[in-house]
Amino acid sequence: MANNKAFTRGIRQQSQWQLPDNQVTPEAVFKDRRNIIKTLGLGALGASIPGQVQAGIFDLFGDKPATPFLTHPLKFAKPEQYQPTQALTPESKVTRHNNFYEFGTSKSDPFENAQDFSVNPWALRIEGLVDNPLTLDADDLANMFALEERTYRLRCVEAWSMVVPWVGFSLASLLKKVGVKSQATHVAFETLFDPEQMPGQRNRLMGGGIHYPYVEGLTIAEAMNELSLMAVGLYGKTLPPQNGAPVRLVVPWKYGFKSIKSVVRIRVMDKQPPTSWNQLAPHEYGFYANVNPGVDHPRWSQATERSIGEGGLFSAKRIKTLPFNGYGEQVADLYASLDLRRFY
Numbered sequence: 344m345a346n347n348k349a350f351t352r353g354i355r356q357q358s359q360w361q362l363p364d365n366q367v368t369p370e371a372v373f374k375d376r377r378n379i380i381k382t383l384g385l386g387a388l389g390a391s392i393p394g395q396v397q398a399g400i401f402d403l404f405g406d407k408p409a410t411p412f413l414t415h416p417l418k419f420a421k422p423e424q425y426q427p428t429q430a431l432t433p434e435s436k437v438t439r440h441n442n443f444y445e446f447g448t449s450k451s452d453p454f455e456n457a458q459d460f461s462v463n464p465w466a467l468r469i470e471g472l473v474d475n476p477l478t479l480d481a482d483d484l485a486n487m488f489a490l491e492e493r494t495y496r497l498r499c500v501e502a503w504s505m506v507v508p509w510v511g512f513s514l515a516s517l518l519k520k521v522g523v524k525s526q527a528t529h530v531a532f533e534t535l536f537d538p539e540q541m542p543g544q545r546n547r548l549m550g551g552g553i554h555y556p557y558v559e560g561l562t563i564a565e566a567m568n569e570l571s572l573m574a575v576g577l578y579g580k581t582l583p584p585q586n587g588a589p590v591r592l593v594v595p596w597k598y599g600f601k602s603i604k605s606v607v608r609i610r611v612m613d614k615q616p617p618t619s620w621n622q623l624a625p626h627e628y629g630f631y632a633n634v635n636p637g638v639d640h641p642r643w644s645q646a647t648e649r650s651i652g653e654g655g656l657f658s659a660k661r662i663k664t665l666p667f668n669g670y671g672e673q674v675a676d677l678y679a680s681l682d683l684r685r686f687y
């Protein structure tokens with residue numbers, strides 16, 4: 344499943360039996376595992392076998408990592424303008440339905456494969472066309488900036504969405520701190536490259552065919568927009584690894600793949616940097632990737648989206664996709680002179 348899935352998004356190839364993502368809910372997969380356990384008679388056996396062995400059986404199906412990653416409560420302000428205006432996606436969904444191909448391409452892979460991820464020590468380097476290059480460790484990330492809670496909608500290019508209470512600081516505040524030189528036009532971001540910790544970086548199929556490290560980029564104006572967030576937490580605590588610990592970008596008006604996780608390098612540049620999904624399939628994923636219901640993906644509509652965590656067990660609610668994911672008032676000006684059909 345995971346291996347096959349690897350090629351459905353990046354490359355035009357889909358096997359006959361593969362269900363689209365909206366027919367295989369995490370719940371369905373979960374229920375399937377229970378059925379397998381039942382069918383194998385393991386349920387009845389359960390009563391008579393020791394706990395450790397039982398845990399091992401569940402590990403086999405990936406239901407429960409042996410030792411969950413520890414998160415810590417954060418201190419933050421709650422600015423009025425970023426308080427939720429719609430129902431939050433439950434934390435259990437936000438942390439178990441993920442895209443983080445470094446840990447595998449199925450939605451449950453990051454939760455299942457990333458619990459041993461080590462973020463200490465961490466070094467985030469900010470360099471390039473800046474006055475004062477800077478390196479931040481895990482402690483700096485939690486303490487150097489005034490943290491705020493911001494609830495944003497996250498809209499994946501695969502046409503599902505969530506509403507997530509992130510905790511973080513604006514990318515603009517970080518860029519102001521290092522001082523951006525006048526000739527700068529773009530900002531490049533890079534995820535950790537550590538094949539020992541990230542199985543998707545060791546195995547091309549498991550990693551979805553992406554050439555690692557995962558890289559992303561923004562224009563300077565996008566990076567300086569107040570909405571661009573360096574998130575260090577969600578639901579009031581430090582990020583779990585599957586969501587991009589210890590620090591990830593969140594750009595809420597763009598498709599989710601722009602919101603790069605577990606960032607180790609931010610480089611201010613004077614040209615547009617390469618970006619991972621654009622490199623893998625340039626006709627399907629552009630540099631801008633603004634959420635746009637008017638421009639379909641070559642293989643599916645972008646007019647609507649599946650709201651994760653809403654609408655019951657087997658069918659999530661389908662809602663209309665909004666231009667710029669609902670953030671047009673804050674960002675549409677950035678694209679006034681850009682043909683968004685051509686610069687998708």
Ligand SMILES: Nc1nc2c(c(=O)[nH]1)N[C@H]1C(S)=C(S)[C@@H](COP(=O)(O)O)O[C@H]1N2
Binds near residue numbers: 602
């Ligand atoms: N390094 C890295 N960052 C990544 C990805 C990835 O595979 N690797 N997936 C992206 C995609 S496609 C989405 S939709 C979001 C998902 O974020 P979430 O799992 O926290 O919801 O992360 C983005 N950031």
Ligand SMILES: [Mo]
Binds near residue numbers: 442498499500501599
């Ligand atoms: Mo995504």
